[in-house]
Amino acid sequence: MNRLSPVRPVETSPAPARAGGLRTAVTRLTLNDFRCYARLRLEVEAAPVVLTGPNGAGKTNLLEALSFLSPGRGLRRARLAEIDRRSPDGAAAGPWTAAAVLDSPSGRATIGIGRTGDGENGGDRRILRIDGVAVRGQKELGERLSVVWLTPDMDRLFMDGSSARRRFLDRLVYGFDSEHVGRVAAYEYALRERARLLAEGIDDPAWLAALEDSMARHGVAVAAARIATVARLDRAAGAGVGPFPSVHLTLKGEVEGWLAGSPALAVEDRMRAALAASRAHDMAQGGAATGPHRADLLAVYAARGVPAAQCSTGEQKALLLSVLLALARELAAERGAPPLLLLDEVVAHLDGARRMALFDEISALRAQAWLTGTDDELFAGLAGRARFFKVLDATVTPR
Ligand SMILES: Nc1ncnc2c1ncn2[C@@H]1O[C@H](COP(=O)(O)OP(=O)(O)OP(=O)(O)O)[C@@H](O)[C@H]1O
Numbered sequence: 001m002n003r004l005s006p007v008r009p010v011e012t013s014p015a016p017a018r019a020g021g022l023r024t025a026v027t028r029l030t031l032n033d034f035r036c037y038a039r040l041r042l043e044v045e046a047a048p049v050v051l052t053g054p055n056g057a058g059k060t061n062l063l064e065a066l067s068f069l070s071p072g073r074g075l076r077r078a079r080l081a082e083i084d085r086r087s088p089d090g091a092a093a094g095p096w097t098a099a100a101v102l103d104s105p106s107g108r109a110t111i112g113i114g115r116t117g118d119g120e121n122g123g124d125r126r127i128l129r130i131d132g133v134a135v136r137g138q139k140e141l142g143e144r145l146s147v148v149w150l151t152p153d154m155d156r157l158f159m160d161g162s163s164a165r166r167r168f169l170d171r172l173v174y175g176f177d178s179e180h181v182g183r184v185a186a187y188e189y190a191l192r193e194r195a196r197l198l199a200e201g202i203d204d205p206a207w208l209a210a211l212e213d214s215m216a217r218h219g220v221a222v223a224a225a226r227i228a229t230v231a232r233l234d235r236a237a238g239a240g241v242g243p244f245p246s247v248h249l250t251l252k253g254e255v256e257g258w259l260a261g262s263p264a265l266a267v268e269d270r271m272r273a274a275l276a277a278s279r280a281h282d283m284a285q286g287g288a289a290t291g292p293h294r295a296d297l298l299a300v301y302a303a304r305g306v307p308a309a310q311c312s313t314g315e316q317k318a319l320l321l322s323v324l325l326a327l328a329r330e331l332a333a334e335r336g337a338p339p340l341l342l343l344d345e346v347v348a349h350l351d352g353a354r355r356m357a358l359f360d361e362i363s364a365l366r367a368q369a370w371l372t373g374t375d376d377e378l379f380a381g382l383a384g385r386a387r388f389f390k391v392l393d394a395t396v397t398p399r
C-alpha cells in the first residue's frame, strides 16, 4: 500500500525519451470559445514551443487550455463556466471546447475537453473524450501524459498556506500513479460529507463511521503515494541540475509520521480511531483534526540550508524548476516520456546561466515545453531547437 504502483504508459514498445524517435507531444491544439479565443487551430511539431507577445495577448490562456490535458483543475483553478469566451459587453459564448492531438510512441490520440451545458452543476462538470469516445473519470488522461506547470501565481507557493503546496505535490504524484487523482477526490468527498453531517448536527454513527472508513482508506493511500513521490524527487532533486539548486524535500504531517513507523493497514485503523474520537472537536472547529489534508510539503535550498520561504523570488523559482526537472527526468526514465512542461513567464526571472541550462535540459529531455514571455530575445538560446510563435490579439502566428 505504501508503495507507488508504477504506471505503464499505453505503448507497445519502450521508447527511451533520450533516444531518437517519437516524443510524447501535442501536435495540434484547437480551441472554440475558450477565453479570448473564438477559434484557434495551432499546428506544432513535437519540439518545444515559444509563445511571445504583449500583455493580454492570450499566452497564458493557451497554456491554460493545455493544462486541461491533465487531471484535476486547470492552471488557473478557474470554474469551467468562467472560461467561456465573453464579449466586451459581458455576454458569454460557448460552452467552450478544446481538442488536442497527442502523438506518442504508442500512436496518435485526439483528446477533447469541454464542460457540460448549463444544466448540471451550472455546467461546471468536465467532459472528456478520447478518440471521440466519452471517458468517465480522469485516470486514463493521467495514463497518457503528465502535464506540470510553473506560473507567476506560484511565486508565492512557499509563502502562502499549505493547500497550494499539497495541490502542487499531488500533480507531481499523478505522473507516477494514475490512481492518485481518484483517491484524492474520494478522500476529499468523504472529508466534506463528514464535515457537513457534523455541521448540520446529524448524529448518525453508522454514516459517520462509513465516511471515516473511506477517509482512512483513501487518506492513507494518498499519504503513502505522496511520501513515495517526495522521497523519489528528494533523491532526484538533491543533486541539482547544473546551475539549478539542489532541493531537499520532505512531507510533514501526523498521518505521514505514523506511516514511517507502521504498516499502512495499522495506520488506517489508527486514523479511523482518531477521527471517531475527534467528532466533537471537529464539530466545533470544522474540518477534521487528522488526515492528509493537513500535510505540508517542505522544501529547503539544500546547499545553503535555507527553507524555501526565506529564499529570494528568483531562487524560489529556481527551486521549483529543480523539482520539475527532477520529475521530468524520473518520468522519462520510468514512462519513457517526460511531462509536458508549461512554463509561463519563467524565463524572464532566470539569470543567463540558468536560462541556458533550462533550455539545454529541456532539449536533453526531449520534453515538449511550452514557454511564454513578452520578450522574444530571451529565448534566443533556443533558436533551432524550438518553434517560435507570435501571440497578438488572440491570434497565433509563426515568427
Ligand atoms: N472568459 C474570457 N473571455 C474573453 N476574454 C477573456 C476571458 N478570460 C480572460 N480573457 C482575456 O484574455 C486576454 C488574454 O489573457 P492572457 O492571460 O492569456 O494574456 P497573456 O498574453 O498571458 O498576458 P500577460 O503577458 O499579461 O500575462 C486578456 O485580455 C483577458 O482579459
Ligand SMILES: [Mg+2]
Residues within 6 Å of the ligand: 059, 060, 061, 344
Ligand atoms: Mg500571461
